[in-house]
Amino acid sequence: MAGDAELVRRCLDGERAAWDELVEQYSRYVYAIAHQGYRLRGPDAEDAFQEVFLRVYDRLGSLRDPEALRPWIAQLTRRVCLDRLAAAGRDEPSDLEPTGVEQTMEDLDEAFAVREALGELPEECQEVLDRFFCRDESYRTIGEELGIPSGTIASRISRCLGKLRERFEGRNEPPGGSGEVKA
Amino acid sequence: MSYDEERLAEVLRRLPAPPEAWVRAAQELPTARAALDTLVARAESDAAERARIVADLEAALAAEGIEPTSPLVSELRERLSK
Numbered sequence: 001m002a003g004d005a006e007l008v009r010r011c012l013d014g015e016r017a018a019w020d021e022l023v024e025q026y027s028r029y030v031y032a033i034a035h036q037g038y039r040l041r042g043p044d045a046e047d048a049f050q051e052v053f054l055r056v057y058d059r060l061g062s063l064r065d066p067e068a069l070r071p072w073i074a075q076l077t078r079r080v081c082l083d084r085l086a087a088a089g090r091d092e093p094s095d096l097e098p099t100g101v102e103q104t105m106e107d108l109d110e111a112f113a114v115r116e117a118l119g120e121l122p123e124e125c126q127e128v129l130d131r132f133f134c135r136d137e138s139y140r141t142i143g144e145e146l147g148i149p150s151g152t153i154a155s156r157i158s159r160c161l162g163k164l165r166e167r168f169e170g171r172n173e174p175p176g177g178s179g180e181v182k183a
Numbered sequence: 184m185s186y187d188e189e190r191l192a193e194v195l196r197r198l199p200a201p202p203e204a205w206v207r208a209a210q211e212l213p214t215a216r217a218a219l220d221t222l223v224a225r226a227e228s229d230a231a232e233r234a235r236i237v238a239d240l241e242a243a244l245a246a247e248g249i250e251p252t253s254p255l256v257s258e259l260r261e262r263l264s265k
Contacts, residue, residue, distance in 0.1 A: 016213060023209045031201035043253070046205055050252040053209035057216065111197035114186075118195070133195040161188040168186060 008066035023053060028134075029070070029112050030077050037104040038081035044088070051080045070112065074105065117168035125160035132157055208250045215255055218247040223262050237263055
């Protein structure tokens with residue numbers, strides 16, 4: 001998987017496929033911040049989601065450190081969600097941070113890192129783990145969609161989780177550090 | 184922290200997929216932005232066209248093949264109000 005700096009460069013060069021990739025890569029993260037962190041639902045959640053990507057599209061050129069794409073998008077998303085809560089007519093944005101949002105952000109950052117590791121696994125593992133854990137599909141549906149016997153899904157999930165564990169823990173071994181990037 | 188399979192599964196569940204239509208609309212932003220620029224240019228050069236666009240911003244965007252999401256409608260409104 002190419003790094004964020006490369007992805008940003010390609011987007012700024014006007015490469016359409018790069019923008020598609022950026023949206024694909026960050027859509028779950030933005031959605032989860034709005035939904036889990038700020039508890040936005042329905043049209044509010046959708047508007048916030050679209051607003052975030054509109055701002056990303058318009059302001060990508062102003063991102064000083066392209067490697068800091070994730071924290072930058074997180075910050076934009078939080079601002080958009082707060083604006084949306086404020087627009088609902090209650091308080092100033094600074095008074096609207098939901099309880100526990102910092103913990104949610106930590107949890108989502110961890111999940112984002114695991115998902116990046118998932119993206120490095122063979123396609124068959126990405127597919128089966130995503131369908132089962134993120135899309136809540138049954139063994140039967142997965143079997144039908146992927147054309148594999150449903151009786152083998154459980155073992156495939158277990159094998160792929162093992163690979164994911166190896167990949168994720170391999171990414172986090174020293175001397176890699178925490179991977180946290182300054183925004 | 185050790186990541187056993189159960190924990191990895193729990194972490195994966197934190198990032199469910201958003202509705203596909205939302206993702207598609209966001210991916211269409213470059214096209215939408217170009218269409219929006221075209222609409223604004225037409226409105227600036229033709230008063231009748233401007234009136235038509237202002238009368239129904241959503242329909243104007245939709246006629247350009249653009250999903251009229253709330254942020255895009257707001258932006259079009261703002262640009263036409265200048």
